[in-house]
Amino acid sequence: MLDAKLFRSELAQTAERLKVARNFLLDVERLEALEQQRKDLQVRTESLQAERNARSKSIGQAKAKGEDIAPLLAAVDDLGAQLEAAKAELNEVQTQLQDIIAGVPNLPDESVPMGADEDDNQEVSRWGTPREFTFEPKDHVDVAANIVNGMDFDQGAKLAGARFVVLKGQIARLHRALAQFMIDLHTTEHGYEEAYVPYLVNQETLYGTGQLPKFGEDLFHVKGATENQVPLSLIPTAEVPLTNLWRDEIADEHQLPIQYVAHTPCFRSEAGSHGRDTRGLIRQHQFDKVELVWLVQPEASMDTLEMLTGHAEKVLQLLELPYRKVLLCTGDMGFGAAKTYDLEVWVPSQQKYREISSCSNMWDFQARRMQARFRRKGAKKPELMHTLNGSGLAVGRTLVALLENNQQADGSVTIPKALQPYMGGVEKIG
RNA sequence: GGAGAGAUGGCAGAGUUCGGUUGAAUGCACCUGACUUGAAAUCAGGCGUGGGCUCGCGCCCACCGGGGGUUCGAAUCCCUCUCUCUCCGCCA
DSSP: OOOGGGGTTTHHHHHHHHHHHHOOOOOHHHHHHHHHHHHHHHHHHHHHHHHHHHHHHHHHHHHHTTOOOHHHHHHTTTHHHHHHHHHHHHHHHHHHHHHHHHTOOOOOOTTSOOOSSGGGOEEEEEESOOOOOSSOOOOHHHHHHTTTTOEEHHHHHHHTOTTOOEEOHHHHHHHHHHHHHHHHHHHHTSOOEEOOOOSEEOHHHHHHHTOTTTOGGGSOEEOOSSTTSOOEEEOSSTHHHHHHTTTTOEEEGGGOSEEEEEEEEEEOOOTTOTTSSOSSSSSOSEEEEEEEEEEEOGGGHHHHHHHHHHHHHHHHHHTTOOEEEEEOOTTTSOTTOSEEEEEEEEETTTTEEEEEEEEEEOTTHHHHHHTOEEEOTTOSSOEEOEEEEEEEEEHHHHHHHHHHHTBOTTSOEEOOGGGGGGGTTOSEEO
């Protein structure tokens, strides 16, 4: 959420920036009208409340002195109705304003290139060299098929439906090994605190990180057993529970920065991506991810984004997987991001780089929704934190990259040195 | 699953019986000043969050777990949801 003041004192400029940078059209006239109404109604409501408070107080005083309060009660007779009407009107207007503002995307940082879609993203760097195969490389589904049926999409479909998978044997272990390796790296080398979090969260939590109100159709929602039980939703990423740990909290300055790492499954409905990446592990309704989250002071967030991205890169480097780092343009960034780097890993079967990590600085966008704040030493007012998150990495897609890049002519798959301790010391599988 | 108790400011903890000048006693923590070579101790003062109006001084509104209700007026009464604790039962 953007600062509401931007919609009052700098409405025209804000609308222009949103249009240019995010192709987001703000209904300026409607906002202006609503804001004017809000102002009038709020002043009226509050003065009615002030009047009611004053009169109620005098009734109390009169009663304490044993005076007759009947005339005072009569004088206050129609105040209640007036106040109720004003309140209702104000409420309506504020709900409308809130709906508009909650649906406005974040403004990009100055360093983000302008652009319409992914074609305008900027490649920042490449690491590693895609391997020259002396044979026709298979895709990960076929590579896995060679390893005693370690990846079974039919069984996934049988148990749950399309876009679900069952992993077994060495593939299942490799999948687990990758997650363990990533967590250990981030906790021991990069200073993250490991966290285990709920996979189901409530609506306030989803609002805090920006999934609601706008992107509810991307999630799986779980109805309570009884009618008036609170609705919960499966997390689409651990960013949601981790960042919300500081919702409605005020940290002391010395507690920052805070860094969390968690390994969780992620659940996405993938509504609107029918027919895309239907084969294989690339796009599933359920996938595992190791997520990195930072909560920092505003002045530190830009440097932190570089650090965070570096931590995700380190995983790819230690796994010896070729990748490139891409700076997303204004048009390709997520709803709440101010700046995002994607890491894309080389996928031999597709002869292209595919997203395996997305690292974003959300600026104060989520913090404002969540009221996640901190207080500087000696300062009176708390300030909004900045929040950042990034995948370090998506485990399923890492498995894809490893199987494809490390496949051998004989159908086996080599295990990178860094991962071997997590695989019982074996150098290859299959 | 059954029975009961509770949720108040950064923390602890009054107030809820019998609704009224209570944004809320008190203690701790914290900030400023005095004393001190410095610190501790002591003393004085300050010290919640969000919002509105105003050039400003400042004034006003809301908030005692969430939502709704009764009332001129609710931390206090009623309904409901959530969470916490105790006991019993069951259980990975």
